[in-house]
Amino acid sequence: MGDWTTTADGRKGRRPRALSPLREHVRDTFWFAPTAAMLLVLVVWAAAAEADARIVEALRESGDYESLKELLKFADDARVVVTTVSSAMMTFIGVVFSISLVALQMASGQFSPRVVRIFVRSRISKATFAVFLATFVLSLLVLTGFDGERDPRLVVSVPLVQSLLTLLMVGLSLLLFVMYVNAMLRLMRVGHVIDRITREAFRVIARTTAPASGRDPAPDAGPVALGPVTAQVIHHGRAGVLRDVHVSRLVRAARRQGVVLRLIPRIGDFVVPGTPVLAVHGGATPAPRRLRGTVSVGVERTFHQDLSFGLRQLSDIALRALSAAVNDPTTAVQALDRIVQFLAAVAGRPLDTSLHRDRRGEMRLVQPVPGWTELVDLAFTEIRGCAVGTPQVTRRMTAGLDDLLRITPAGRRAPLVRHRELLAQAVERAVPEAADRAFALTPDRQGIG
Template sequence: MSDGMITPADPAGTYGGGKKARRPRVLSPLREHLRDTMWFAPTAGLVGSMVLWWAAAELDAEIVRTLRESRDYDAIKDLIGVADDAKAVISTIGSAMMTFIGVVFSISLVAVQMASGQFSPRVVRLYVRSRITKATLTVFMATFLFSLMTLTSFDSERDPRLVTTVPLLESVLALLMVLLSLLLFVAYVNGTVRMMRIGFVIDRIAREALRVAVKQPTELPVDTSGLGPQTARVTHLGRAGVLRDVNIARAVRAARRQGVVLRLIPRIGDFVVPGTPVFTVHGGAAPPRRALRYTVSVGVERTFHQDLGFGLRQLSDIALRALSPAVNDPTTAVQALDRIVQFLASVARHPLGALGHRDRRGVTRLVQSVPDWAALVDLGFAEIRGCALGNPQVTRRMLAGLDDLLLLAPEERREPLLRHRELLAQAVERFVPQSADRTFALRPDRQGIG
């Protein structure tokens, strides 16, 4: 368990078989955590820049060594002349790149501040995960370091018979890196300006949420009553925080070796504190502590990885802020509702609730709880419905979305949709005094007022 340890408690069952399911990727949690950092890509770029400079310096030295062995001193003298002209350019590159790095930081901070204040503090994570931002910062820092290292390669010796290296290839690579930096800077500015527009932010959140939904297991939900009696329990001994994700492959492997079934008690996104149970064990003793190390990851905030409801949470937050009296922007709320309906439509027929993860033999080894259909519908509509009164644009769009979902959802999942539709109609009846206004506010419209 990352950020802490886990220990079995409560000593002591059966587990079911089934069809073989898609195996989870072992390194997926690590990959996602690295995407949530700003240090990894620039650090890798600096290391790559050092390796590239070393390789280029070796080639430059080899070229000079070959020319000296052939006694072609005139060619060496020509290389020295070209390198002298390039030295001033390389010096300019070093100072200019620091200015560019400062500009990138300034633009990023302004964009993050505006997004946090206008949309929701939770959308800041989109900027942290932005590939173009990381690529731009990485290339800028790598170019700066490469140019500094290239300056150290210039030899003060002018005699072609004594010169050991002429940084010709290094200078060419530095110029190419500058060209790449300029292209990335244009792309970065364009991408950042787009991310300051609410439509693109909402679209990005929706795409991330849909990506999580696609990764959910496709087998039928697990009947937890068939797991048998609880035989042990695994508690959390790390720091308190939000359960970000579970290393499914590691948990399944630990359960298979022990011959038991693990059931994850908290859902992804729940806040856990030390001493609370994380897993219940069915069918035998708990796996050893070392086998379950780094199985669950706890952090300070929720992430998209494995969190089915986080996208709806962000979309709902954006809509609620847009409907607040201080902002009063119902059109943004309608845009958020568009994506909420899109997400719910995509999972309308997906298995939800308790999902099983199987080992290579098709035996269920890990049972994980995810939000059920009613919980997702409530998350998408309940709070917005309470703030939509007095905004017919929003109530009309919500009614149209509910009607669309009623056509797409199976019969057994229609009840939450009908409940929200009835509650919205009742609220409008109480809040809007004029009959004509009530009729207008309760007329479904996919554009709100279109």
């Protein structure tokens, strides 16, 4: 039996599969899908070549040389088509690569460098490159299968199935090209980028937090009582950002040892060699081989288990939009819409820690996550500092804070009240006219219409 955890809707469900972190790391790379497609096309081509050889062999054994002559005529026409395809696919690949570079440059310059990973993780981009490269490789392999022998009695193979497969791949490439251009045009629009970030952030909310249950602490219930620290696990790998941890393996290691493990740094923290990453409560440290590969460190943050990374990206987009170089307050309002949506989703959920239990329901891993105050500060502090001279943004922020005050539990309203007061004070200092100050602080969910 596998380990169990509490899902975002409060139900008991199976813990993510053991390869979950690896799957996410593969999605953050661009080389895997094209490489896998080219290896797969080698297998498909070998099967198609075998099928062609058996077709020719069957016709020769039956003495149907007329059909073989027709196949040889087909081969002459197919050679021209496949040769054209092999040369045209490289041009297609160049066009797709150029579109991708333009999209990446635009996203990095206008939105935020951190949103580039959306394009890297785009399934349609990977599928398009993979199919284009596979079609190019297949066309080259098919060209090697054409036999120069013209005598039907001596011909060994005619690439009939291979040629038809190449034409099928060309059709698939054209379809994917249209879908790819449509997807890139959508991702060049800030509204779709913000929506994509929000959807990723909500997946993280579902994985890392859950509504308060009978066993888990209610919102703001304080730290979990774990007892004294009996040992620590030191990080010996490279320095970098803590991207994620292998939850399933850590839970199994803690269960076998009869201890509780607590992750010391938060996901997204920068760790250096020699610093402790895991605290052990209630016993000795699990065997090093059971902990090997359970902590992943990289050069940048990822969405996989990082609860605040979505807010960080939304805040960056808003800050870039409010800069003097861009001066696009409407984009900042769009980002604030999603920031309020994110905070509303976590307002009633237990934060500060994420608890992972084994199949018997015993707590085995405690993972720190940002608290409510930290999320609110991340959402509004920097934007408030840049928005005081833009009434469209201050009006939207005021409306968002008011909406959150209505739906947030009483114990969590203090940081929202603080930010509303700081916003009013900042506007009062920056705007000299009383009428303008009153206008800038009037709640408006659209900013200024």
